[in-house]
Amino acid sequence: MAAWGERLAGVSGVLLDISGVLYDGGEGGGAAIAGSVEAVARLKRSRLKVRFCTNESQKSRADLVGLLRWLGFDVSEGEVTAPAPAACLILKQRGLRPHLLVHDGVRSEFDQIDTSNPNCVVIADAGEGFSYQNMNKAFQVLMELENPVLFSLGKGRYYKETSGLMLDVGPYMKALEYACGIEAEVVGKPSPEFFKSALQEMGVEAHEAIMIGDDIVGDVGGAQRYGMRALQVRTGKFRPSDEHHPEVKADGYVDNLAEAVDLLLQHADK
Amino acid sequence: MAAWGERLAGVSGVLLDISGVLYDGGEGGGAAIAGSVEAVARLKRSRLKVRFCTNESQKSRADLVGLLRWLGFDVSEGEVTAPAPAACLILKQRGLRPHLLVHDGVRSEFDQIDTSNPNCVVIADAGEGFSYQNMNKAFQVLMELENPVLFSLGKGRYYKETSGLMLDVGPYMKALEYACGIEAEVVGKPSPEFFKSALQEMGVEAHEAIMIGDDIVGDVGGAQRYGMRALQVRTGKFRPSDEHHPEVKADGYVDNLAEAVDLLLQHADK
Numbered sequence: 001m002a003a004w005g006e007r008l009a010g011v012s013g014v015l016l017d018i019s020g021v022l023y024d025g026g027e028g029g030g031a032a033i034a035g036s037v038e039a040v041a042r043l044k045r046s047r048l049k050v051r052f053c054t055n056e057s058q059k060s061r062a063d064l065v066g067l068l069r070w071l072g073f074d075v076s077e078g079e080v081t082a083p084a085p086a087a088c089l090i091l092k093q094r095g096l097r098p099h100l101l102v103h104d105g106v107r108s109e110f111d112q113i114d115t116s117n118p119n120c121v122v123i124a125d126a127g128e129g130f131s132y133q134n135m136n137k138a139f140q141v142l143m144e145l146e147n148p149v150l151f152s153l154g155k156g157r158y159y160k161e162t163s164g165l166m167l168d169v170g171p172y173m174k175a176l177e178y179a180c181g182i183e184a185e186v187v188g189k190p191s192p193e194f195f196k197s198a199l200q201e202m203g204v205e206a207h208e209a210i211m212i213g214d215d216i217v218g219d220v221g222g223a224q225r226y227g228m229r230a231l232q233v234r235t236g237k238f239r240p241s242d243e244h245h246p247e248v249k250a251d252g253y254v255d256n257l258a259e260a261v262d263l264l265l266q267h268a269d270k
Numbered sequence: 271m272a273a274w275g276e277r278l279a280g281v282s283g284v285l286l287d288i289s290g291v292l293y294d295g296g297e298g299g300g301a302a303i304a305g306s307v308e309a310v311a312r313l314k315r316s317r318l319k320v321r322f323c324t325n326e327s328q329k330s331r332a333d334l335v336g337l338l339r340w341l342g343f344d345v346s347e348g349e350v351t352a353p354a355p356a357a358c359l360i361l362k363q364r365g366l367r368p369h370l371l372v373h374d375g376v377r378s379e380f381d382q383i384d385t386s387n388p389n390c391v392v393i394a395d396a397g398e399g400f401s402y403q404n405m406n407k408a409f410q411v412l413m414e415l416e417n418p419v420l421f422s423l424g425k426g427r428y429y430k431e432t433s434g435l436m437l438d439v440g441p442y443m444k445a446l447e448y449a450c451g452i453e454a455e456v457v458g459k460p461s462p463e464f465f466k467s468a469l470q471e472m473g474v475e476a477h478e479a480i481m482i483g484d485d486i487v488g489d490v491g492g493a494q495r496y497g498m499r500a501l502q503v504r505t506g507k508f509r510p511s512d513e514h515h516p517e518v519k520a521d522g523y524v525d526n527l528a529e530a531v532d533l534l535l536q537h538a539d540k
Contacts (some may be wrong), residue, residue, distance in 0.1 A: 126402075130401075167445075
């Protein structure tokens, strides 16, 4: 399926989503998706610039990179754009003190942030931490504020673990938005600011860059709205109906990252 | 504040919301709102017809009535319109087998319903039952269905317990709607079908009826859209900003049910 291969001409930088593209999370940390370890290695040996752009918000960047390296991927912390560090920057710039509804695994990212007497709420993919009690506490903090501010690290609907589909942070963001009558500020894909940071850190302009992800809305739609090209992989949370999405059409659909890299290495130089 | 009292002329039937109007739930069952026991008694001694119209979905109708009677209210099961029995009727009519995400207290209402091999999901105010695991299970059931059907018993944003504001079923309905890309069918206020049942059971036309509730959207807005008049009480989940709601304006605002009944008994006959 390289009829659309010519759309890859002139690509000089590649943003890779992580969960569902490199690996599927799950028991024991999860499993690399077949061919992905080698595909990343081939990309990094090519003349293309590569950066990882994730909405992962259950783990700190250090833990995520540790897991990926353990699975065999060649990746370092400095190559990863992730929402928790981006949120910390915004909190500091705006003098905000968050109430955190986040997974214990990512809490260390907020170590330098003042969380006393909170004047905003930050939610991330808290997994089991999305108990009624924790959601109600976040709701009550927001309702006590004169100007309630809610940050959501991503707004994904769900992701895929080895055991099946799992609710992501997006549904819980929607729940708090509705409960409080507010709109959340999204930190992470598909926010334009987030793609902007990732591209700046990679040193590539949007029109020269391509996003490869498993999320038709967050990865593909978000990147395209920011002027990038985007491929969807048929791994991770991909569902066949994504190829007929009413609003988003990827520049191409590939079976997995290995196929995407094959095509990129064939066509990107042209 | 009886300047708007004349709007009550010609009322012959009164629908009373329960939580936040008659009592506030909470530890030990909750507490009657001052003056409400006597106000209900006075209404029932008057020539006005009275019916209770609730979105309560944590308790069976029998348990709710038991609690109200224990708090001193003159009320019987036959006088209460509640969403769980309404949902059972719909499930039977449409041959649907629900996966239930509901509070244990209301499960008995579904005793006669086949829940094997589910082909829809019913959510209600599950309270602590809204764990990540239970939400994820409901999500997975919906995602497995070719035509996912979600019923929500009400869509309230929150309610008030003696200990503070608590998330209602609405935010969790929104979460599942977003996660699955679907729209729920609401059984309960503000659904027109629900007000229709309550009015039929009371034997009063919409233009002769008034709703008294603490929820500006679910009670007041819903009733008005169905052609009824509606008062908001400043008890329960009422917040001062409700009196300047961008979309809904009650026919009148009263401090509590006792004041509403005073005005009704003064003006309804005229």
